[in-house]
Structures are given as C-alpha cells and as structure tokens.
Amino acid sequence: MTAFNVDRVAVGYSNSLIIDELSVSIPKGEITTIIGPNGCGKSTLLKTISRILRAKNGSVILDGHDIHRLGTKEVAKKMAILPQTAEAPGGLTVFELVSYGRFPHQKGFVSLKKEDYTYIHWALDVTGLMAFKDRPIEALSGGQRQRVWIAMALAQDTEILILDEPTTYLDMAHQLDILLLLQKLNREEGRTIVMVLHDLNHASRFSDYLIAMKEGALITEGKPEKVMTCSNLQRVFQIDANLMTCPFSANPICLSYQLCQ
Amino acid sequence: MKLSMTQAQRKVRTKNLWVLTSLVILIVIVFMISMNTGYIKLSPLEVVRTLFGLGTAQQALVLFDFRLPRIVLSILVGMGLAVSGCVLQGVTRNALADPGILGINAGAGLVVMLFISFFPSTTDTPVFMLPILAFTGAGATAAIIYVLSYKRHEGISPIRLLLTGIAVAAGISSATIILTLRLSPENYQFVATWLAGSIWGSNWKFVLSLLPWLIVLLLFVYLKANVLNVLNLGDLTAIGLGASIEKERRILLAAAVGLAGASVSVSGGIGFVGLVGPHLARQLVGARHQVLIPTAALTGALLVLVADTIGRWILQPSEIPAGIVVAIIGAPYFLYLLSRLQD
Numbered sequence: 161m162t163a164f165n166v167d168r169v170a171v172g173y174s175n176s177l178i179i180d181e182l183s184v185s186i187p188k189g190e191i192t193t194i195i196g197p198n199g200c201g202k203s204t205l206l207k208t209i210s211r212i213l214r215a216k217n218g219s220v221i222l223d224g225h226d227i228h229r230l231g232t233k234e235v236a237k238k239m240a241i242l243p244q245t246a247e248a249p250g251g252l253t254v255f256e257l258v259s260y261g262r263f264p265h266q267k268g269f270v271s272l273k274k275e276d277y278t279y280i281h282w283a284l285d286v287t288g289l290m291a292f293k294d295r296p297i298e299a300l301s302g303g304q305r306q307r308v309w310i311a312m313a314l315a316q317d318t319e320i321l322i323l324d325e326p327t328t329y330l331d332m333a334h335q336l337d338i339l340l341l342l343q344k345l346n347r348e349e350g351r352t353i354v355m356v357l358h359d360l361n362h363a364s365r366f367s368d369y370l371i372a373m374k375e376g377a378l379i380t381e382g383k384p385e386k387v388m389t390c391s392n393l394q395r396v397f398q399i400d401a402n403l404m405t406c407p408f409s410a411n412p413i414c415l416s417y418q419l420c421q
Numbered sequence: 422m423k424l425s426m427t428q429a430q431r432k433v434r435t436k437n438l439w440v441l442t443s444l445v446i447l448i449v450i451v452f453m454i455s456m457n458t459g460y461i462k463l464s465p466l467e468v469v470r471t472l473f474g475l476g477t478a479q480q481a482l483v484l485f486d487f488r489l490p491r492i493v494l495s496i497l498v499g500m501g502l503a504v505s506g507c508v509l510q511g512v513t514r515n516a517l518a519d520p521g522i523l524g525i526n527a528g529a530g531l532v533v534m535l536f537i538s539f540f541p542s543t544t545d546t547p548v549f550m551l552p553i554l555a556f557t558g559a560g561a562t563a564a565i566i567y568v569l570s571y572k573r574h575e576g577i578s579p580i581r582l583l584l585t586g587i588a589v590a591a592g593i594s595s596a597t598i599i600l601t602l603r604l605s606p607e608n609y610q611f612v613a614t615w616l617a618g619s620i621w622g623s624n625w626k627f628v629l630s631l632l633p634w635l636i637v638l639l640l641f642v643y644l645k646a647n648v649l650n651v652l653n654l655g656d657l658t659a660i661g662l663g664a665s666i667e668k669e670r671r672i673l674l675a676a677a678v679g680l681a682g683a684s685v686s687v688s689g690g691i692g693f694v695g696l697v698g699p700h701l702a703r704q705l706v707g708a709r710h711q712v713l714i715p716t717a718a719l720t721g722a723l724l725v726l727v728a729d730t731i732g733r734w735i736l737q738p739s740e741i742p743a744g745i746v747v748a749i750i751g752a753p754y755f756l757y758l759l760s761r762l763q764d
Contacts, residue, residue, distance in 0.1 A: 210660075210661065211660070212657055212660050212661075231663075232660070232663045232664070232665055233663035234663075235663065236661065236662055236663025237663070239661075240661060240662075241657065241658070241660070241661030242661075243655070243657035243658055243661070246654070246655065246657070246658055247655060248654065249514065249653045249654070249708050250516075250703070250708065251703050251704075251707040251708035252707065252708045252709070253433075253707070255430065256707070256708070256709055257654075260650055260651055260654065260662065261662070263647060263650075263651050263662040263663060263664065264662060264663035266647060268644065268647075269643075269644040269645075269646065269647065271711070293429075294429040294430070294433075313661075316662065322661075
C-alpha cells in the first residue's frame with residue numbers, strides 16, 4: 161500500500177530545476193524519512209508532496225488523485241503539515257493554537273463543536289500538553305512549542321503527517337521525545353509519517369523506509385539496513401562511515417565518520 | 422475526559438465579555454461628555470431631555486444636526502479604521518501594518534481631494550459617491566504597494582511591505598500638497614482641514630453614505646475570523662490547514678482597503694487608529710479574531726471619539742482635527758512598537 165505516488169516530478173524556479181524527473185512511492189502506515197546533504201532538494205520534495213510547491217512536470221498522486229486536482233481543504237483532511245519554521249503570533253494560548261487544527265473540518269463561521277473538542281483534547285493529551293493548555297505559547301520552551309505544533313497537526317485528524325525537520329533546534333532529550341511521540345502515533349494509530357531529518361542515526365532508528373537524495377535526484381530508497389550502508393553514505397554524503405547496529409532498534413547507525421579522500 | 426469548555430476557558434470567556442462591556446460603557450460615557458462639548462453649553466440633564474425629544478428647538482438642532490452625526494461618525498470611522506488595521510495585521514503577519522502608515526488612507530484622500538477640488542462641496546455633492554471614490558484611491562494605492570513589495574517565490578515580506586507603504590505614502594502626500602497649492606484659498610483651507618483628519622462630514626448624509634459599507638464589510642470580515650486565525654500562522658501552516666491563501670488574502674485585503682477607504686472618505690486623514698486599536702485589543706483579549714475583531718472595533722471607536730472630543734474641547738471655540746489628536750497619541754506608540762520589533 162502506498163500513501164503517495166510521486167510520478168516523474170520536476171520542481172524548481174523559473175530556469176533552475178531543483179528536482180528533475182523524480183519518482184518515488186511512499187508507503188502507507190509507515191515512517192518514511194528523507195535524508196541527504198544540504199541543498200539536495202529534500203525539503204523541496206517534502207513541499208511538493210504536501211502541495212506547497214507545484215511541480216512543473218509530473219504529478220503527486222494521493223489516494224488515486226492528482227493532489228492539485230483535489231480541493232485544498234479535502235487534502236487538509238488527509239494530511240497535516242508541520243513546516244520547519246512555524247511561529248505562532250503573540251497572544252495565543254496552547255489550546256487556541258491546537259484548536260486551529262480543526263480548520264479544515266469547520267464550515268465557514270462556526271465555533272468549535274463537541275467533536276472538535278474531542279480531537280483537541282485527544283491531541284493535547286497524547287502530546288502531554290493538557291497541563292499547559294491555557295498558557296500563552298510565548299511562555300513555553302522550544303521542545304514544548306514543537307509539541308504544540310504537533311498537537312495542532314494531530315487535531316487536524318489526518319492519516320498522514322508531514323514534518324520538515326521536527327527536531328531541529330532541540331536538545332538531545334527533546335529530540336528523542338518528539339521522535340518517540342511520532343513512533344507511538346505510527347505504531348498505535350497506524351498514521352503515515354513522512355519527514356526530513358538531518359540526524360542519520362535518528363532517521364535509521366525510527367524509520368521503516370528511507371529515501372536518500374543528492375543533487376535533486378533519488379539515490380536509493382528502502383529499509384534502513386538497505387540504505388544505511390558504507391557505499392551509499394559515501395555516494396550521498398561523501399563520508400567514510402563507521403557503521404554498527406543500534407542496540408535499541410537493530411537498525412544500522414553511524415558511530416563516527418570521516419570525509420572521503 | 423471533559424468534552425466542552427474547561428473552567429479556565431470559561432474564565433477567559435467571562436473576562437473577554439467584561440472587556441467588551443467595559444469598552445461599551447466607556448464609549449457611552451465619552452458619548453455623553455462629547456454631547457456636552459462645544460460652543461453651546463448643555464448640561465447632562467438637558468442632553469438626556471433633548472435626546473428624548475423634550476428639549477428646545479435650538480438644543481435639538483445642536484444635538485441632532487451637529488453633535489450627534491459627528492459623534493456617530495467618529496464611532497463608525499474608528500471601527501472601520503481599527504478593523505481595517507486588524508485585518509491588515511493578521512493577513513500580513515505584521516504588527517505595524519496600518520492603513521495610515523501604508524499610505525492607503527493617503528491614496529483615498531488624494532482621490533477624494535481631487536473630487537472636492539473639482540466639485541466644491543458648495544454645489545450639490547453626491548455624497549454617496551465619496552466612499553466609492555475613496556475606495557478607488559485606496560484600492561489603487563494598495564495595488565501599487567502590493568505589486569512593488571511582492572517578490573516571486575518569496576511573497577510579501579512584512580518589512581518590505583512596510584517600507585514600500587511608507588514610501589508610497591510619502592509620495593502621495595507630496596502629490597497632494599502640490600495639488601493643494603493650486604487650489605483657491607477657501608478650498609485650500611477646507612482641504613488642509615480635511616487632510617488633518619477632522620470629522621468633516623458632520624451631517625447625517627455622511628453617516629448614511631458610510632453605514633452600509635461598514636455594516637457589510639465589518640460583518641464580512643467577522644465571518645472570516647477563522648480564516649484570519651489561520652492566515653496569521655504563516656503561509657506554510659495555512660496551506661497545510663487547507664486555506665486557499667492567495668484567494669483569501671486578496672479578498673481580505675480588499676475588505677481592509679474598503680473599510681479604510683470608506684472611513685477616510687468622511688473623516689479625512691486619520692492615521693494610527695488602525696495600528697493602536699488592534700494592538701490594544703490584542704493586549705486585552707489575545708489573538709483569536711473572533712474576539713479580537715469586535716474588541717479592536719470598540720477600541721478604535723473609543724479612540725477616535727475621545728480624540729474628536731478632546732479636539733473640540735481643548736482650544737474652544739476653535740478645534741483641533743481628531744486626526745492630529747490621534748497622531749499625538751499614535752506616533753509615540755508606533756515608535757514604541759517599532760523599537761520592540763528589533764528584538
């Protein structure tokens with residue numbers, strides 16, 4: 161089962177293409193992570209999948225339909241996006257921001273219905289934010305804020321969650337905290353998660369499926385043990401990696417590395 | 422699990438209701454004071470009596486034909502400008518967006534002024550044309566600013582929008598001044614007063630010409646509260662939540678421009694209300710537009726009403742235009758906000 165089919169997409173600005181002729185299928189109900197060096201087009205691919213960018217050629221197929229043919233609210237009921245730099249306007253409380261996640265399900269001008277409250281409370285609960293729900297967002301730490309944005313995406317009640325570097329700027333414990341939350345959502349609720357991560361070890365440990373990109377092209381894809389190999393890392397990142405097995409996930413991790421000669 | 426509002430949320434709702442009620446009470450108080458302010462002195466009792474139709478003919482004339490339309494206009498103009506600023510700030514995610522600072526008011530003013538100088542108000546002016554003229558001027562200015570500050574692939578950055586707006590405003594103001602120099606002395610006096618933002622159209626015709634626009638646009642904007650909430654989170658998040666951002670942004674900008682244009686067409690160049698009103702409102706009730714919009718409308722109304730009352734009272738028997746009084750309060754406030762923007 162696939163969540164998305166990316167069919168020969170070309171994405172870019174007027175005369176420079178960032179991605180050219182890229183095709184990939186993203187499995188349903190699994191955690192997929194896109195990895196690659198800076199500027200390789202992984203964020204661009206994520207934005208194309210999430211219809212923020214429109215492909216010049218090719219198409220992104222979601223549930224058998226071209227994503228740009230579907231109404232944007234329809235798509236928003238199927239997938240939620242957590243952008244890399246999400247910033248809340250001043251004066252919002254945690255509850256208020258999370259309640260905005262119900263937007264695609266609301267019709268015109270109506271306040272929250274009982275069903276909306278159910279989802280909002282569930283989202284606050286699962287992200288451990290119940291105790292903070294009436295606090296202003298400015299008063300929270302970076303890790304808590306990131307949880308609020310995830311809670312908003314969860315309140316959207318979508319099968320698919322798309323996250324652009326959800327752990328950037330967080331310390332190690334908070335990074336793990338977010339990734340474990342995503343893993344729980346995937347394992348317990350069967351949600352499809354697609355994200356970009358910079359930390360290869362996190363990518364390998366928490367993903368079912370990895371997509372490695374370089375210079376706008378797909379280099380390799382598959383299960384972590386297939387993608388996280390010395391030769392692939394050499395090709396993608398120009399590093400000589402010293403790999404071992406992660407004691408927590410049994411997937412390969414990189415102990416240390418050097419630049420290729 | 423509780424499925425409805427929690428106690429804390431009910432508290433917030435009660436607090437918001439209190440804020441709104443207090444603002445209404447303040448407006449009523451200033452309303453009463455304003456009714457007593459002017460060359461002909463009336464005691465509060467006389468005002469009340471006259472309001473209920475028990476005053477003398479002269480008192481009725483002063484209240485119903487001079488003071489009341491002016492007070493009603495102040496309230497409406499304050500609402501229009503503040504909600505316009507509120508929408509601009511929400512859509513551009515820029516706390517400093519204000520129809521005055523961005524030059525939208527000046528654009529509306531230029532067109533209205535051109536109209537006035539060609540069709541002096543002594544002749545039978547089609548008053549109902551004024552909001553349309555002002556809207557044309559405001560819309561043209563907004564379009565110019567939009568085009569100049571828009572960059573492909575980047576959209577509109579808040580700071581570029583602001584700088585472009587200030588530059589365009591300066592340009593329009595100079596054009597206006599050059600034009601005023603060619604006017605006859607009487608018309609010049611009139612236009613200068615208008616530009617300073619006196620509530621010049623002090624009769625019921627102007628109230629009637631402004632009212633339908635305001636009702637329609639305020640209602641429209643209020644019904645878009647959910648969309649404004651989402652747009653205020655930034656483009657990427659708004660797309661993710663399923664808002665058609667370009668379409669919504671254009672519609673809402675047009676509504677903001679319409680509100681500012683219609684208000685300015687009767688009030689003259691009142692700046693800063695669109696800045697101060699929504700900002701105070703945000704401090705009072707937070708950023709949810711369902712509450713923010715009505716609160717901003719009331720703070721704006723209060724602000725212009727107070728300014729107009731002070732302007733009429735302080736140098737009696739002559740007047741200071743409300744726009745100048747607002748600017749005396751608003752300009753330092755703008756500088757204060759600007760200094761906070763740096764960090």
